[in-house]
Amino acid sequence: MSLVLSGKSAGRVSARTEGAVRRAAQELGYRPNAAARALRTGATRTVGMVVTDVTHPFFGLVLRGAQLAAWRTGYAVALVDVANDPDRELASFEALRAGPVDGFLFFTLEPPAHTGEHVVAIEVEPPGMTFVRFDVDRGTELAIRHLMDLGHERIGHLASVLEGETFQRRRARMRELLVAAGHDGEICETAAFDYDDAARAAGLLLDRPQRPTALFCDDDVLAGGAYLAARERGLRIPADVSVVGFDDLPFAKVFDPPLTTIAIDGGQLGEIAFAVLAALMAGEPAPPGRILGAELVLRESTAPPYLPAPAAL
Amino acid sequence: MSLVLSGKSAGRVSARTEGAVRRAAQELGYRPNAAARALRTGATRTVGMVVTDVTHPFFGLVLRGAQLAAWRTGYAVALVDVANDPDRELASFEALRAGPVDGFLFFTLEPPAHTGEHVVAIEVEPPGMTFVRFDVDRGTELAIRHLMDLGHERIGHLASVLEGETFQRRRARMRELLVAAGHDGEICETAAFDYDDAARAAGLLLDRPQRPTALFCDDDVLAGGAYLAARERGLRIPADVSVVGFDDLPFAKVFDPPLTTIAIDGGQLGEIAFAVLAALMAGEPAPPGRILGAELVLRESTAPPYLPAPAAL
């Protein structure tokens, strides 16, 4: 019967019956029931992607990448937004374990500990769990080096409030580089991924008695907050403060001045994360993890500290 | 047996057995299988939301709103991105009809014609289909009026290439208002929701022999492209060109100058769309449609045309 539809008719059913079946199915508007199939086969050909915050522009890129890769292999990806709520995160995981998905892409602060499910962690590297992440150490090194090469010594860090591993890495690496160069290592404020809150935190940094001459931001949204704070205070970027972001979100180049930032490829991240998960689900030997590149995109928000005022003044 | 777990034990099972059952379930790590339940009950308590482009920042807001509302009633929402591809749109619909969802939220150009499924259209108003959309007529009226009040007569339209109903509305209303005021009604270029393409199209507008003194953009992303084009040409906003956007995306206020735009509430849209769908699924009488407000947010990207040069020159 439905051998035909599942494409396993080769050499099993006569061409005539096959045609008849197809026609009948067509006319009756028959469509195989997904629930029954899932029950029988134990697979849904769907993977769940759980993210902390759909509202952040970076996720769209990642989801798009994962979705494209999934599509090619006949999988669908269901997105679950956890709205920065750990309880909800756990609840989602439990709900999804109940059957609706064959595997998980966890783009959150802390993926649930290993449970025998197929899961790949994104941007986190939990011990023993397959992961895909960017080389943020390299990324922050590129950013900080660039600033130090320009002559900056007092570099503020506009950091994410989120305790994610990727952010801890940024902080640690930055500190390392700064102390290695003999500079002050901890001028830091944290903010949510929200322009107003970021502006508030950036303001705290800019209002310090010893104002930092440059700001390294965990993310382009945060950098946007720094732009806001600088504008409120009549500070020019980059003449009075240099700013460097992270992510290279599409709007970074429309900021004024265009934002110098660390580019990472969200689409690629999603694509690779799905590929790794697919390997896992297929029982193939998957790599323990993948680390993706990051590079510096030079635009116009950085300059040497304290540019001399125009000669005329 | 599983009467307990489904919460229907009231007056059917003794408290003792109930406790025993719960404990056993706990220890065995038993969790009801979603596929089997779906097969049996015919419902999945999941709705599908299909969007044209996850990559656009507006969708995050809508999804968040829908997801929050769904969560409250024990529903999940699965997001499907269609990547602006009509074939994929149809394919997704077919795939989703196979069972995995109880209802649909269609945020696309053209939701598939009525098929007996529970579906609510978002930002489109197909005949006979339940919908939720913004009052874009009012929104564009607010924008155009504002520009005309400022004294603009030659207003360019930086429009979306997408043929969505919401965009056709903007165009039609704008034209109406312009011809009613006796102005030239069609200075228009279209672009994809992408800063570079938008900059290209905006450039076409700005390079016209009779340069428009103001630009009305279908969307804040497009407005960002206008900023880029103006910058390339050394044109000042708003002194040389006024710009007004649509959506009030979070980054609009960090643009320089902060963007005057039409604010619409994506979260509310998602929330209401889900509520309407829930009513539909429950068989309750649902309203034929809902129209949500839009308002003008005055910032600094608009001014009277051709501001006189500073007296000193």
Added chain:
DNA sequence: TTGTAGGCGTTATCAC
């Protein structure tokens, strides 16, 4: 108050 059985729509196996 508790136990049992049937069926939801598939797929896969096995006998014809």
Added chain:
DNA sequence: GTGATAACGCCTACAA
């Protein structure tokens, strides 16, 4: 090459 049948796990009606 084809048709029958069992089983996936849950829910619910009905019998004990």
